[in-house]
Amino acid sequence: MKALFLALAASAALVLPAQAEDVTVAVTAIVEHPSLDAVRDGVKDALAEAGYKEGEGLKFVYQSAQGNPATAAQIARQFVGDEPNVIVPISTPSAQAVVSATRDIPVVFTAVTDPLGAQLVKDMEKPGGNVTGLSDMSPVAAHVDLIKEIMPDVKTIGYLYNSGEANSVSLLEILKEAAEAAGITVVESAATKTAEVQGATRALIGRADAIYVPTDNTIISALESAISVAEEAGMPLFTADTDSVNRGSVAALGFNYYDVGKQTGEVVVRILKGENPGDISVNVAEGTDLVVNKQRAAKVGIELPESVLSRATKIIE
The missing domain is CATH 3.40.50.2300 (Response regulator)
Structure with missing residues (x-):
């Protein structure tokens, strides 16, 4: 019995490290400023609240394009090559770059004013494909x-x-x-x-x-x-x-952009748990x-x- 317990414990010890980096969420923003930084932090905290903590089942990657659309496109291509579970582009330019770069990896854009005008989705209710997200259409x-x-x-x-x-x-x-x-x-x-x-x-x-x-x-x-x-x-x-x-x-x-980030992170969690991004409607962020x-x-x-x-x-x- 003791031998069986030790064998099971050893087996569990072998499994746990393999799960430690099981999920990768790659986040990018066109530039760093307080609102976009708050979105990023909100996404990360929403993931943690759902049990996806950095180093404990989550690899959280972040890159800023420093205001350069060409750099945004480069980051998008790099992320696609790395094959994360979900890519989260913050802002319209970053979202356009990422959506152009992949038709397969789930994309959850955020802090995008007009997803239809930016041609990220064709339908807000039923976006289809691999893309959904959150709009911050201003009042x-x-x-x-x-x-x-x-x-x-x-x-x-x-x-x-x-x-x-x-x-x-x-x-x-x-x-x-x-x-x-x-x-x-x-x-x-x-x-x-x-x-x-x-x-x-x-x-x-x-x-x-x-x-x-x-x-x-x-x-x-x-x-x-x-x-x-x-x-x-x-x-x-x-x-x-x-x-x-x-x-x-x-x-x-x-909006409180930290709250926008948390609302975005909740969508990411739904996808990590198996939902198809194309079946998740694109909503306008809540709260002013x-x-x-x-x-x-x-x-x-x-x-x-x-x-x-x-x-x-x-x-x-």
Whole structure:
């Protein structure tokens, strides 16, 4: 009996190391900034909560493209060659690169504004194939309402974006429609790389009453450049990204991106447990936070109304 027990124990000891690196999840983002980093961390924590812990059944791989689409494509090809169980691209450019690189490995994209416009899936309810994910489509009409509530006399909004980012182009059309309904004109200014953000911001000075930055990875990566120009000109800058309020935006209504990551991780877990990604609908992330920065508002001559402060989930003094 003792010999049998020892034999079983030895057998188990041989099996466990083979399972230690049993599952590989490869994650990539177009660039590193607080929101996208929070998504990555949320994915990892959701996996851990489901029992997939790094070094204990999970190999978690992460690479950033550092803002370079060509690097994103290279990372996608490398990941496909490594054959992980699931690839999680964060942001539209990374998702497009990964989806183009594989028709076999399950892909769960996240922080993608317009999956249909970016041609990642053909149907949100039944994506089919090897791809599903989570959209972070911004509540743009609510953003316009918020700007108007804070600045009742606003007539023109400057839209600062990268014209090469599919999600930002989609959001521009939505913004124009929402702004027109509110009697507001939209003025565009594009920066195709971070080095151009400062100049693109300057191009809006004198042409707009306020600046609005969408969930655009290029602009968000160099947000301090935009904020310094806007602040020097006494122009309020609003963002769709709540993490940017800490960095100097006056206000933002948007997602908690750590929660977006956790929601994404839950989809990854479903696939690891056997579900087909093509059978999992693409949903819009849940939850919105209102974050305001009283100090930055004061610097550009704005007093935040009580109606905004009373419903803010976070106030930066």
